[in-house]
Amino acid sequence: MPEANDRAKEATSEGRSVATRTASERSSGLADTGTPLGSRPMTAGASLITDAGSTRISNGVVAKIAGLAARDIPGVFSMGTGMARRVGQIRSMIPGGSGETNAMQGVSVEVGEKEAAIDLDIVTWYGQSIVDISEAVRRNVTGQVAGMTGLKVVEVNINVDDVHVESDQPQPEQRVQ
Amino acid sequence: MRREDLAHALATAVTDVPGVAALGAGTGIEPATYFPGGKVVGIRLSDPVEVHIVADEVPLPPVAVRVGAAAHAVLAGAGEDRAVQVIIDDVVAAALERRHRS
Numbered sequence: 656m657p658e659a660n661d662r663a664k665e666a667t668s669e670g671r672s673v674a675t676r677t678a679s680e681r682s683s684g685l686a687d688t689g690t691p692l693g694s695r696p697m698t699a700g701a702s703l704i705t706d707a708g709s710t711r712i713s714n715g716v717v718a719k720i721a722g723l724a725a726r727d728i729p730g731v732f733s734m735g736t737g738m739a740r741r742v743g744q745i746r747s748m749i750p751g752g753s754g755e756t757n758a759m760q761g762v763s764v765e766v767g768e769k770e771a772a773i774d775l776d777i778v779t780w781y782g783q784s785i786v787d788i789s790e791a792v793r794r795n796v797t798g799q800v801a802g803m804t805g806l807k808v809v810e811v812n813i814n815v816d817d818v819h820v821e822s823d824q825p826q827p828e829q830r831v832q
Numbered sequence: 833m834r835r836e837d838l839a840h841a842l843a844t845a846v847t848d849v850p851g852v853a854a855l856g857a858g859t860g861i862e863p864a865t866y867f868p869g870g871k872v873v874g875i876r877l878s879d880p881v882e883v884h885i886v887a888d889e890v891p892l893p894p895v896a897v898r899v900g901a902a903a904h905a906v907l908a909g910a911g912e913d914r915a916v917q918v919i920i921d922d923v924v925a926a927a928l929e930r931r932h933r934s
Contacts, residue, residue, distance in 0.1 A: 784876075787864065787878075
């Protein structure tokens with residue numbers, strides 16, 4: 656994950672966990688304090704306050720960590736509710752797009768000063784234990800978010816939105832060569 | 833011991849037992865231990881710990897006893913005191929033919 660280093664550094668002041676966050680919005684280093692670039696208002700995000708200054712981690716960062724941690728579990732086929740997945744599929748078909756799946760799809764977070772609550776929408780594979788998979792997801796998401804951000808993960812709610820069956824998307828035979 | 837290490841240790845110990853062809857993939861629902869980056873199919877770290885095998889030796893009860901002992905040894909080594917349930921998902925066809933002929 657190339658963004659791993661940036662997460663440990665000062666966060667931006669943008670709080671909304673939406674899909675579009677460009678590289679230029681990430682601030683540059685530990686030397687910077689929590690002051691925002693320009694005069695953007697401080698919106699939602701976690702604040703880890705010490706005597707020497709504070710660290711603000713935006714919601715999008717927590718959502719991204721949670722999304723990637725969930726996808727790391729092999730039982731998770733994809734994330735997001737039906738509509739989000741369809742939109743994501745269309746976006747990935749547009750040439751010239753980012754090409755990578757949106758790590759925050761299917762994740763919504765609520766972040767406070769010291770705690771976070773995470774809601775996930777996942778799609779699992781048919782024939783695999785949803786209980787086992789969601790336990791593994793919960794464990795990994797909690798571990799990664801707590802480990803990387805220092806926030807206490809109060810709850811991880813998992814909504815299994817769909818079950819993927821291999822024959823769901825049959826590959827059409829090539830008629831021409 | 834981390835879950836994935838325990839699952840891998842169990843998998844290695846169980847497949848080494850004579851009479852075990854491989855870990856089993858369950859009938860219907862795939863038993864597995866999931867961890868970031870992979871899974872161990874055939875071991876389920878529940879209570880009791882489920883160990884699924886494909887046997888290549890009959891009669892089956894002695895094989896199951898050996899597998900249970902091996903699994904218990906691994907768990908004891910990891911400080912876990914859980915019961916072990918051995919599930920025989922399948923038997924290699926050759927083992928049954930041999931039996932029939934002898």
